[in-house]
Amino acid sequence: MWYDLIEKSDPEIFGSIKKEVGRQRNSLEMIPSENFASAAVLQAIGSALTNKYSEGYPGRRYYGGNQFVDEIERTAVARAKSLFGVPYANVQPYSGSPANLEVYLALCKPGDVICGQSLTDGGHLTHGWKTSVTGMIFKSVQYGVGDDGYVDIEGMRRIILKNRPKLVWVGASAYTRAFPFKEVWDASNEVGAYVAADIAHVAGLIVGGVHESPVDYSHIITTTTHKTLRGPRGAIIMVTQKGLDKDPELPEKIDRIVFPGMQGGPHDHTTAGIAVALMEASKPEFKEYAQQVVKNAKALAEGLKKRGIKLVTGGTDNHIVLMDLTPFGKGKGVFVQDALDVVGITVNKNTIPNEPSSPFYPSGIRLGTPALTTRGMKEEDMVAIAGFITDVVDEVKANELPSDKAGRVACLKEFKAEIASNPRLLEIRGRVLELCGRFPLYPEITA
Numbered sequence: 001m002w003y004d005l006i007e008k009s010d011p012e013i014f015g016s017i018k019k020e021v022g023r024q025r026n027s028l029e030m031i032p033s034e035n036f037a038s039a040a041v042l043q044a045i046g047s048a049l050t051n052k053y054s055e056g057y058p059g060r061r062y063y064g065g066n067q068f069v070d071e072i073e074r075t076a077v078a079r080a081k082s083l084f085g086v087p088y089a090n091v092q093p094y095s096g097s098p099a100n101l102e103v104y105l106a107l108c109k110p111g112d113v114i115c116g117q118s119l120t121d122g123g124h125l126t127h128g129w130k131t132s133v134t135g136m137i138f139k140s141v142q143y144g145v146g147d148d149g150y151v152d153i154e155g156m157r158r159i160i161l162k163n164r165p166k167l168v169w170v171g172a173s174a175y176t177r178a179f180p181f182k183e184v185w186d187a188s189n190e191v192g193a194y195v196a197a198d199i200a201h202v203a204g205l206i207v208g209g210v211h212e213s214p215v216d217y218s219h220i221i222t223t224t225t226h227k228t229l230r231g232p233r234g235a236i237i238m239v240t241q242k243g244l245d246k247d248p249e250l251p252e253k254i255d256r257i258v259f260p261g262m263q264g265g266p267h268d269h270t271t272a273g274i275a276v277a278l279m280e281a282s283k284p285e286f287k288e289y290a291q292q293v294v295k296n297a298k299a300l301a302e303g304l305k306k307r308g309i310k311l312v313t314g315g316t317d318n319h320i321v322l323m324d325l326t327p328f329g330k331g332k333g334v335f336v337q338d339a340l341d342v343v344g345i346t347v348n349k350n351t352i353p354n355e356p357s358s359p360f361y362p363s364g365i366r367l368g369t370p371a372l373t374t375r376g377m378k379e380e381d382m383v384a385i386a387g388f389i390t391d392v393v394d395e396v397k398a399n400e401l402p403s404d405k406a407g408r409v410a411c412l413k414e415f416k417a418e419i420a421s422n423p424r425l426l427e428i429r430g431r432v433l434e435l436c437g438r439f440p441l442y443p444e445i446t447a
């Protein structure tokens, strides 16, 4: 048993871990940024490496005793360089948001103009959204999507040419189509901007050859390591050959800003987990996995459409499907997310382009297939899941949000209490449990 020591020493925390492992096993994890790291990755991040301090870089640390940590970090860096085809990688960023901030601080000064895809059009907070520090300390201009849900290429070009940003981001968190790497690169080159591709969502798909790589269309690439890449929570910053050609000092600038600029000691246990995940991602089985993630997303999209659900862009090229619930009214995402929770389908409510409601009460639901594909599910399972989801939507779509804040809070409280014992939802819960039972998760963990 994996958690036998915690069980003895701290039954309270053991109980919570056990319940969470059970939740992961008995529900359908469809948040597209989540995945199930392998048991080998879990062992690496649960190792005694967590005890070490290693400020600095391999061969030049501030503390002694780093000979084995050096081996691990050198291996992780070499694997990242080889897997993504880049000349430089830093594996120390604590996670995606600090990695992106490190890129800004390496290249820009406060007040510089920066550009990225708007959060409400699927972009990420750290690409200059107003409530992120990146939108507060830099002058952020944002591009978005057109009425068809695809990035508005002409609009993006106009914004870049007019505002002449220092740094342009390409990449997003709720976008179901291929990222326009070349188009952003071409526009940015016209004004001499640095291009940073944030591939956090699609890194595993790139490795698997089912999404284009930005290696020829960016100076810098950032990624988290825990989404489609299926590693531990962490991040990597890479510099491409194009980046080195533009600025040979980029690697040094990034190294210096990661440490000592923004971070202290790297999380060596995470570095080991990243190294293990990168090794796993280099295997032929991982390519099959990535291909299946996209096949599953397409099957899910088709299944939902057949049952009358509208999708942003009408489908998907990647691992994400974005349901547009506006045909049933505005702000329905919150009801559907809560009802899906009752049946054991874990998703997140999400804004849709031209959102008629608000980010907290949005009109969309974001779905993803990376975690279900790791469990071994295939297209026919996605079709079944599309049926569960549409049954849930049908059950709750008539609920209306009051327009005032206090009314909304009371309405949602009442709604949650009602759905917990809704017979139709409980019947669907039974079908979800039966499906989960056919795809065991973490047989290595006996807790």
Ligand code: DSN
Pocket: 033, 096, 124, 173, 174
């Ligand atoms: N929170 C991540 C996501 O869900 O897409 C992005 O950082």
